[in-house]
Amino acid sequence: MxxxxxxxSLLLIEDDDAIRTALELSLTRQGHRVATAxxxxxxxxxxxxxxxxxxxxxxMLPGIDGFEVCRRIRRTDQLPIILxxxxxxxxxxxxxxxxxxxxxxxxxxxxxxxxxxxxxVLRRGERESSDSATYGNVVIDRSAMTVTKNGEDLQLxxxxxxxxxxxxxxxxxxxxxxxxLRLVWxxxxxxxxxxxxxxxxxxRAKVEDVPSSPTLIRTVRGVGYRLDxxx
Amino acid sequence: xxxxxxxxxRLRLVVVFGLVALTAAVSASGIAYWLNREAVxxxxxxxxxxxxxxxxxxxxxxxxxxxxxDELQRTAGQMANSxxxxxxxxxxxxxxxxxxxxxxxxxxAFALDDxxxxxxxxxxxxxxxxxSNKATYHLYWQRVVDHGTPYLVAGTRLIGxxxxxxxxxSLEPExxxxxxxxxxxxxxTGLALIGSALLxxxxxxxxxxxxxxxxxxxxRLGEGKLDTRxxxxxxxxxxxxxxxxxxxxxxxxxxxxxxxxxxxxSRRFVADMSHELRTPLTAITAVTEILEEELEAESGSVDxxxxxxxxxxxxxxxxxxxxxxxxxEVTRFDAGxxxxxxxxxxxxxxxxxxxxxxxxxxxxxxxxxxxxHARLDPRRLDVILANLIGNALKHGGSxxxxxxxxxxxxxxxxxxxxxxxxxxxxxxxxxxxxxKASASRPRSEGSGLGLxxxxxxxxxxxxxxxxxxxxxxGAVFTLRLPRDASQLxxxxxxxxxxxx
Numbered sequence: 001m002x003x004x005x006x007x008x009s010l011l012l013i014e015d016d017d018a019i020r021t022a023l024e025l026s027l028t029r030q031g032h033r034v035a036t037a038x039x040x041x042x043x044x045x046x047x048x049x050x051x052x053x054x055x056x057x058x059x060m061l062p063g064i065d066g067f068e069v070c071r072r073i074r075r076t077d078q079l080p081i082i083l084x085x086x087x088x089x090x091x092x093x094x095x096x097x098x099x100x101x102x103x104x105x106x107x108x109x110x111x112x113x114x115x116x117x118x119x120x121v122l123r124r125g126e127r128e129s130s131d132s133a134t135y136g137n138v139v140i141d142r143s144a145m146t147v148t149k150n151g152e153d154l155q156l157x158x159x160x161x162x163x164x165x166x167x168x169x170x171x172x173x174x175x176x177x178x179x180x181l182r183l184v185w186x187x188x189x190x191x192x193x194x195x196x197x198x199x200x201x202x203x204r205a206k207v208e209d210v211p212s213s214p215t216l217i218r219t220v221r222g223v224g225y226r227l228d229x230x231x
Numbered sequence: 232x233x234x235x236x237x238x239x240x241r242l243r244l245v246v247v248f249g250l251v252a253l254t255a256a257v258s259a260s261g262i263a264y265w266l267n268r269e270a271v272x273x274x275x276x277x278x279x280x281x282x283x284x285x286x287x288x289x290x291x292x293x294x295x296x297x298x299x300x301d302e303l304q305r306t307a308g309q310m311a312n313s314x315x316x317x318x319x320x321x322x323x324x325x326x327x328x329x330x331x332x333x334x335x336x337x338x339x340a341f342a343l344d345d346x347x348x349x350x351x352x353x354x355x356x357x358x359x360x361x362x363s364n365k366a367t368y369h370l371y372w373q374r375v376v377d378h379g380t381p382y383l384v385a386g387t388r389l390i391g392x393x394x395x396x397x398x399x400x401s402l403e404p405e406x407x408x409x410x411x412x413x414x415x416x417x418x419x420t421g422l423a424l425i426g427s428a429l430l431x432x433x434x435x436x437x438x439x440x441x442x443x444x445x446x447x448x449x450x451r452l453g454e455g456k457l458d459t460r461x462x463x464x465x466x467x468x469x470x471x472x473x474x475x476x477x478x479x480x481x482x483x484x485x486x487x488x489x490x491x492x493x494x495x496x497s498r499r500f501v502a503d504m505s506h507e508l509r510t511p512l513t514a515i516t517a518v519t520e521i522l523e524e525e526l527e528a529e530s531g532s533v534d535x536x537x538x539x540x541x542x543x544x545x546x547x548x549x550x551x552x553x554x555x556x557x558x559x560e561v562t563r564f565d566a567g568x569x570x571x572x573x574x575x576x577x578x579x580x581x582x583x584x585x586x587x588x589x590x591x592x593x594x595x596x597x598x599x600x601x602x603x604h605a606r607l608d609p610r611r612l613d614v615i616l617a618n619l620i621g622n623a624l625k626h627g628g629s630x631x632x633x634x635x636x637x638x639x640x641x642x643x644x645x646x647x648x649x650x651x652x653x654x655x656x657x658x659x660x661x662x663x664x665x666x667k668a669s670a671s672r673p674r675s676e677g678s679g680l681g682l683x684x685x686x687x688x689x690x691x692x693x694x695x696x697x698x699x700x701x702x703x704x705g706a707v708f709t710l711r712l713p714r715d716a717s718q719l720x721x722x723x724x725x726x727x728x729x730x731x
Contacts, residue, residue, distance in 0.1 A: 016510050018514035019517070021514070022513070022515070022516075022518045023513075023517050025518060026518065029524070086506065086509055086510065086513075107509050107513040108509055108513035108515075108516040108517075108552055108555070109516070109517070110516055110517075110520060111520045176575065178609075188588065189581065189585075189613075190610050192610070193573075193574040193609075194572055222575055222606075223575065
């Protein structure tokens with residue numbers, strides 16, 4: 001934790017008082033600025049007012065649930081979202097990832113794990129080398145951290161952007177899901193490969209001309225994914 | 232119909248029907264035959280004897296007391312020419328006291344030898360004349376069989392002297408008639424037998440069809456199809472039986488449903504309970520970490536007096552976390568909601584990462600070559616390995632040897648420890664939930680769910696785990712997983728969606 005680093009501001013949306021308080025306590029101790037909301041509606045309101053860097057979102061909320069909150073945020077915003085799910089039921093995870101979440105943690109979550117995930121997600125938006133690459137009509141500008149398609153800016157979440165960057169760094173080379181999980185999500189060897197699949201689907205929807213028959217981000221059976229320049 | 236056992240109901244019915252039909256047919260035709268035979272024979276016989284008597288009176292009576300051979304011969308020929316066509320033999324004494332014979336068919340055909348001795352004696356016997364018996368000689372007859380042909384032989388003497396006359400009449404036409412009658416009766420009996428067998432078959436079918444249906448239904452019920460019911464038709468005993476069967480099946484179904492509902496309820500209770508435990512546990516876990524950091528801080532900000540208490544809270548919270556996590560896992564398997572998340576992994580890498588993450592590298596001896604790939608759920612493989620290796624370290628002691636090989640598209644991972652092995656009586660129970668080898672075993676050895684969860688995780692891959700003792704000492708747990716679990720995963724996901 002560098003001294004000069006700006007303190008990340010988080011929005012925690014969680015309905016259970018005890019969990020909210022405990023997580024706020026824990027995250028604050030880890031060096032985050034934490035704003036909290038008890039419902040999805042309050043959370044969306046706070047989001048407009050405070051512009052946090054990241055949202056930690058509970059799935060089971062009274063009123064509109066976490067998935068719906070996630071979908072509403074994604075309509076206008078690309079800021080990172082980490083889902084807090086009480087159930088590691090697979091349906092929940094898949095729905096959460098489809099609604100646009102960047103990562104998820106399963107309760108009871110350890111503060112340290114959550115902190116590590118938060119930092120990993122935030123790092124994805126960081127700038128790196130200053131060059132650009134062109135793949136057909138898609139231009140990836142690494143210095144400006146933007147991606148344009150036919151000259152128009154694409155709205156990518158930091159995770160989607162990072163995934164595209166990691167793939168574009170090794171064009172024509174297949175990367176396994178486990179490799180991508182390490183590179184993009186900074187997960188250990190037990191990362192959930194569905195994170196990669198869901199993110200690739202979202203990225204294809206934005207980048208590809210025809211998302212169902214991708215020409216840019218190719219699936220390599222039995223291995224993972226590969227970025228190709230369209231022929 | 233399919234199996235005709237000797238004791239089968241069908242066979243017994245056929246036999247009984249057959250016996251009844253046979254008895255009835257044989258007695259009926261037997262009586263008919265005998266009555267008919269007597270009637271036919273008596274009628275023929277009476278006519279023949281009457282004729283013979285007539286001829287004896289008319290022709291033999293006209294002979295002198297001592298006739299000559301020629302006279303006898305002629306008279307016999309005349310007598311034989313009567314309507315009844317019988318052979319005649321006349322025996323008389325000529326004037327010289329010599330016995331002379333006259334036969335209708337020549338001397339060779341019908342001789343005195345053909346007449347049974349008993350008959351001759353009876354004919355020659357002189358009767359006493361009484362009120363009821365007015366004649367000194369009677370006419371006697373006897374039926375004989377010569378070379379398979381039945382004959383009627385009769386003889387009499389003329390009262391007041393004269394030749395003795397014998398006649399012989401073939402009964403062959405009558406025998407033929409009676410024979411054909413017997414044949415017809417036999418055929419009728421046979422037909423009756425066949426008919427009775429067919430009837431028995433029909434009766435057996437009407438009885439056995441419901442019995443067969445009942446058998447099929449009972450078998451289906453036994454296979455667990457508890458909604459099996461029989462169609463009840465009619466009011467006979469078999470319908471009663473069907474009704475009883477239906478009642479029994481209904482009661483059984485209700486009973487099983489009740490039990491399943493209760494089982495479901497208790498499972499749901501455990502699932503809800505572990506779920507509910509999570510919420511406070513999440514809060515506690517988050518805060519416990521703050522306490523933990525305080526303990527680790529060198530400043531010594533925790534009061535030495537309460538430090539042990541804080542440590543206890545921290546460690547027990549972690550244990551509670553593990554327990555709830557395991558409970559959740561178990562309830563997911565019970566509810567069938569556990570799903571595979573497949574990925575291609577390098578097995579050696581995966582095992583290394585698993586033991587590295589738990590700081591077991593020094594205690595585990597890994598015998599695996601890199602480059603062995605399999606398509607499976609890496610998280611579940613990690614759970615299995617962590618449980619097996621952790622268990623081996625705990626009970627067997629290091630070094631624990633983990634070996635990997637591929638055996639016909641099956642991944643085989645063996646985990647062997649160098650401990651005392653597993654007692655034979657414990658071996659079958661090592662995968663049971665909360666099974667403790669002895670009551671005195673300290674409870675800190677684990678949640679008691681580890682190996683059970685490991686087995687479930689192997690099973691969901693279509694694999695298995697077996698426990699055994701190595702001949703060289705120590706326990707060996709062998710994990711077998713199909714190298715590619717994708718087909719199984721698709722199937723289970725499909726069925727899960729249908730069930731949802």
